[in-house]
Amino acid sequence: MSSKTPLTYKNAGVDIDAQNEALAQARESILQSSTPGVLGNVGAFGGLFDPAKAGCRDAVLVSSADGVGTKLDVAKRAGIYGTVGRDLVQHCINDILVQGARPLFFMDYVGTGRLEPHVVSALIRGCAEACKDNGLALLGGETAEMPGLYRDGDFDLVGFIVGAVERDRILDGSRVEAGQHLIGLRSAGLHTNGYSLARRIFFDELKLDLNDRPEPLGGASVCEALLAPHLSYLELLWPLLEQDQLAAMAHITGGGLLDNLPRVLGQHDAHIACDSWTPGGLFQMLVQGGNMERDEAFRAFNMGIGMVLIVPDEHRAAVCAHLESKGEDVYALGRVEAGKGQVHLH
Amino acid sequence: MSSKTPLTYKNAGVDIDAQNEALAQARESILQSSTPGVLGNVGAFGGLFDPAKAGCRDAVLVSSADGVGTKLDVAKRAGIYGTVGRDLVQHCINDILVQGARPLFFMDYVGTGRLEPHVVSALIRGCAEACKDNGLALLGGETAEMPGLYRDGDFDLVGFIVGAVERDRILDGSRVEAGQHLIGLRSAGLHTNGYSLARRIFFDELKLDLNDRPEPLGGASVCEALLAPHLSYLELLWPLLEQDQLAAMAHITGGGLLDNLPRVLGQHDAHIACDSWTPGGLFQMLVQGGNMERDEAFRAFNMGIGMVLIVPDEHRAAVCAHLESKGEDVYALGRVEAGKGQVHLH
Numbered sequence: 001m002s003s004k005t006p007l008t009y010k011n012a013g014v015d016i017d018a019q020n021e022a023l024a025q026a027r028e029s030i031l032q033s034s035t036p037g038v039l040g041n042v043g044a045f046g047g048l049f050d051p052a053k054a055g056c057r058d059a060v061l062v063s064s065a066d067g068v069g070t071k072l073d074v075a076k077r078a079g080i081y082g083t084v085g086r087d088l089v090q091h092c093i094n095d096i097l098v099q100g101a102r103p104l105f106f107m108d109y110v111g112t113g114r115l116e117p118h119v120v121s122a123l124i125r126g127c128a129e130a131c132k133d134n135g136l137a138l139l140g141g142e143t144a145e146m147p148g149l150y151r152d153g154d155f156d157l158v159g160f161i162v163g164a165v166e167r168d169r170i171l172d173g174s175r176v177e178a179g180q181h182l183i184g185l186r187s188a189g190l191h192t193n194g195y196s197l198a199r200r201i202f203f204d205e206l207k208l209d210l211n212d213r214p215e216p217l218g219g220a221s222v223c224e225a226l227l228a229p230h231l232s233y234l235e236l237l238w239p240l241l242e243q244d245q246l247a248a249m250a251h252i253t254g255g256g257l258l259d260n261l262p263r264v265l266g267q268h269d270a271h272i273a274c275d276s277w278t279p280g281g282l283f284q285m286l287v288q289g290g291n292m293e294r295d296e297a298f299r300a301f302n303m304g305i306g307m308v309l310i311v312p313d314e315h316r317a318a319v320c321a322h323l324e325s326k327g328e329d330v331y332a333l334g335r336v337e338a339g340k341g342q343v344h345l346h
Numbered sequence: 347m348s349s350k351t352p353l354t355y356k357n358a359g360v361d362i363d364a365q366n367e368a369l370a371q372a373r374e375s376i377l378q379s380s381t382p383g384v385l386g387n388v389g390a391f392g393g394l395f396d397p398a399k400a401g402c403r404d405a406v407l408v409s410s411a412d413g414v415g416t417k418l419d420v421a422k423r424a425g426i427y428g429t430v431g432r433d434l435v436q437h438c439i440n441d442i443l444v445q446g447a448r449p450l451f452f453m454d455y456v457g458t459g460r461l462e463p464h465v466v467s468a469l470i471r472g473c474a475e476a477c478k479d480n481g482l483a484l485l486g487g488e489t490a491e492m493p494g495l496y497r498d499g500d501f502d503l504v505g506f507i508v509g510a511v512e513r514d515r516i517l518d519g520s521r522v523e524a525g526q527h528l529i530g531l532r533s534a535g536l537h538t539n540g541y542s543l544a545r546r547i548f549f550d551e552l553k554l555d556l557n558d559r560p561e562p563l564g565g566a567s568v569c570e571a572l573l574a575p576h577l578s579y580l581e582l583l584w585p586l587l588e589q590d591q592l593a594a595m596a597h598i599t600g601g602g603l604l605d606n607l608p609r610v611l612g613q614h615d616a617h618i619a620c621d622s623w624t625p626g627g628l629f630q631m632l633v634q635g636g637n638m639e640r641d642e643a644f645r646a647f648n649m650g651i652g653m654v655l656i657v658p659d660e661h662r663a664a665v666c667a668h669l670e671s672k673g674e675d676v677y678a679l680g681r682v683e684a685g686k687g688q689v690h691l692h
Contacts, residue, residue: 005637006636006637006638006639006642007543007546007547007551007636007637007638007642008543008638008642008646009540009542009543009642009645009646012542012543012545012546013542014542014543016601039406039516044445044518044609045410045441045442045444045445045596045597045609046408046409046410046441046442046445046447046507046509047408047409047410048406048407048408048445048516048518049406049407049408049409050406050407050513051406051407052404057404058398058403058404060385060394060395060396060397061394061395061396061397061407061450061451061508062392062393062394062395063392063393063395063451063453063485063486063506063508064391064392064393064453064486065453065454065455065486065487065488065506066455066488067455067457067488067490067492069490069492070492070493070494070495072492072495073492073494073495095391095392096391096392098391099391099392099394101392104407105407105409107409107410107411107506108411109411109412109413109455109504109506111413111457111502111504139409140409140410140411141411142411142412142413142504144413144415145542146413146415146416146418146419146502146542147416147542148416148419148542148545149416149418149419149500149502150496150500150502151497154495154496156457156492156495156496156502158455158457158488158504160409160411160453160455160506161392162407162409162508163392167396170385170394172394194355196355196358196359196360196491196492196493196494197353197354197355197358197360199358199494200353200358201353205353250391251391255362263391290352290353291351291352291353292352292353292354293352296352296353296354296355299355300354300355
């Protein structure tokens, strides 16, 4: 009825030393992401954050959870673990930014089959560095080694963000009106969406290798194009939010322009001129390689637009001037009109 | 160079209809977990929560991220998906409760290989029902279908909690003093910790089946014993926190009594009399079946103690009276003495 040699947690596949090693390797980056709101209490059960010390009192909290999706598979094939943490953090930042919130703190979760310290620490450091660059704290997280549940070498990376917005500054679509302008901002590529389909097209249909540099990618390798980090629009757009120049925003993630814009349209339609921008070579390869129908492509991918601003006519010139002063391409996608919450591609 | 039949997201393995179906099945439970702090905004990018409407202004936020670990594997083998959500929520609640915080809201993440709506909706409903029972809101979440990253049938479940505590009520160990009492509260079993080792002992060493009812389990099946939900100590302990009768608390999770108590001991040691309680038959089977050394067992498992209260002498009688009035077994584990942050088992 009993095991001959004493069993330990480690020989059941859970190596607490490896966990500690991963955290030690990420520790300096985590500490560098600290902000005035963080109440230092290393080793505590939960992370403590004082919104008042971060300059916000009596604000509404905005929170979002997300993963990186199968962009992780590309990172794993390439052996590049340092960028997907940034993808995750910046995706989460954009998700609350579109409601008018600035980020306060972030928590990460890494689930693995067998914990390799250099992989896990690179994932966490990527999160921490993106937090630092965007002015939020990596407040805590969890690393779980789950033999049997994930295969060796497999992992998932999940993030949670909390931000704050003043009550009268919440952007929820209620300020959207007919006649307002749709302004698109470029994405850096797929961001964190559409990778299951993109992998199938690039690797199975087009039979490309990560190191190939097909002509439409303009010199970039498949790996570089697919792992380009999700852009954060926080620094670019925060001045416009402070000056209250936007009626609404939509972060173009899963579901693309067709499913994300309706989240803020209410009883309006968005009319988009597809010739107002040119999706990059990456998207052209995906559409052609997958022989994709237009609407399917516009749901599966962001098609080169990572963020859409809905701008009242009186602020349009100032908004465009700000964006252009930052070196940003400004795509005049079209207009909002009376309707029923649909997106029309013209 | 191109696919003959048009490719879609669905034939790349991502089924948005299945995702919507899962959410539809969980929707009623999610809505029922709503609290006055939730600003209704279904379909928004992030969840909005107003702490003032939840009765807390100018409080410190306490946040924690966690998973269920390989208890998920037991749930999967048993085909029982309704309880692990509760495990996750109640684990997270305890993690912030020990710092004096009451929970405000929770976010869930489900990662899967192939999204089966009845599985995912059961996972989310389990979270939502536990949120409702504990008075916090399931504010949002993410469901990700990641073909190739998880195998069909595999999934992970991750949670993130935010709570609040008044600045002068934060429990961080600073009130711990020599002479204070260590009071243990029973766990319902392994809670969410030690499952990789427990599965190895039960299934590989003892060759037991989920439906077996070995005598030490007192009539329960292996499945019932292993899936017993993680207890929430919120309702039981909140009155003691409101009356400020506790010096500190430790949630006994990964690392057991030996690694969790030191988080609040500071420059004190905890002296625990191992004869002050009897670990249930489940723990006796694990120790014997794994031929485990005592300290290893006390690090891998909670050994029947899910929470430890550190109680000043002047409040001991009142604390014990409260716990006993709620029908709780009160284990007088021992005392805190001057030391250096260690746990001594006697």
